Amino acid sequence: DGGITQSPKYLFRKEGQNVTLSCEQNLNHDAMYWYRQDPGQGLRLIYYSQIVNDFQKGDIAEGYSVSREKKESFPLTVTSAQKNPTAFYLCASSIDFAGEGPFYEQYFGPGTRLTVT
Amino acid sequence: GQNIDQPTEMTATEGAIVQINCTYQTSGFNGLFWYQQHAGEAPTFLSYNVLDGLEEKGRFSSFLSRSKGYSYLLLKELQMKDSASYLCAVRDGNDYKLSFGAGTTVTVRA
Numbered sequence: 001d002g003g004i005t006q007s008p009k010y011l012f013r014k015e016g017q018n019v020t021l022s023c024e025q026n027l028n029h030d031a032m033y034w035y036r037q038d039p040g041q042g043l044r045l046i047y048y049s050q051i052v053n054d055f056q057k058g059d060i061a062e063g064y065s066v067s068r069e070k071k072e073s074f075p076l077t078v079t080s081a082q083k084n085p086t087a088f089y090l091c092a093s094s095i096d097f098a099g100e101g102p103f104y105e106q107y108f109g110p111g112t113r114l115t116v117t
Numbered sequence: 118g119q120n121i122d123q124p125t126e127m128t129a130t131e132g133a134i135v136q137i138n139c140t141y142q143t144s145g146f147n148g149l150f151w152y153q154q155h156a157g158e159a160p161t162f163l164s165y166n167v168l169d170g171l172e173e174k175g176r177f178s179s180f181l182s183r184s185k186g187y188s189y190l191l192l193k194e195l196q197m198k199d200s201a202s203y204l205c206a207v208r209d210g211n212d213y214k215l216s217f218g219a220g221t222t223v224t225v226r227a
Binding site for chain 1: 121125147148150152157158159160161162165167204206213214215216217218219220
């Protein structure tokens with residue numbers, strides 16, 4: 001079955017530690033995205049990648065880093081510089097980034113709930 | 118960027134109809150998406166509108182008026198499994214990024 005996987009589902013870290021969240025897709029999609037979701041707020045874009053070996057900052061990139069060395073993988077590192085890292089993190093992918101129409105909907109992974117204490 | 122507003126919560130009875138409104142202000146528009154998200158799970162795609170009018174898909178319909186910056190999602194014949202959060206998302210016509218509303222939590226009661 002094609003889809004997006006994120007692991008682990010729950011992650012606990014101590015303050016000051018970097019942590020990497022994995023995201024893998026086998027949909028052959030070019031574009032991938034990272035969002036965070038906080039209670040009472042909409043999904044906010046952290047980073048996105050239109051194609052392998054390329055990525056751009058989203059609206060809230062400070063304290064995060066990404067890489068896109070393979071088409072199917074887009075890991076997100078939450079660094080110690082992120083002031084409020086506890087959140088639900090969602091990875092998504094789409095066939096293309098700038099395409100038109102409903103076929104360019106974003107497919108979401110199951111999410112990773114990160115708790116930093 | 119986008120400014121997207123939708124109600125926080127709605128409650129309805131099983132078998133009834135509920136309409137979730139979404140208003141947006143945008144510097145560029147390239148489509149509006151509705152997603153369903155059950156608690157602790159991934160959002161799943163429900164509908165897409167880019168032209169004015171109504172799109173119907175089974176029990177779910179979505180309407181768009183670009184001139185008014187307004188959309189609604191209509192859920193008919195409500196079932197208990199429809200209890201979820203419904204996210205309105207607008208695609209920017211300039212940078213193609215999606216901006217999401219905070220979501221509307223719909224509770225279906227027996």
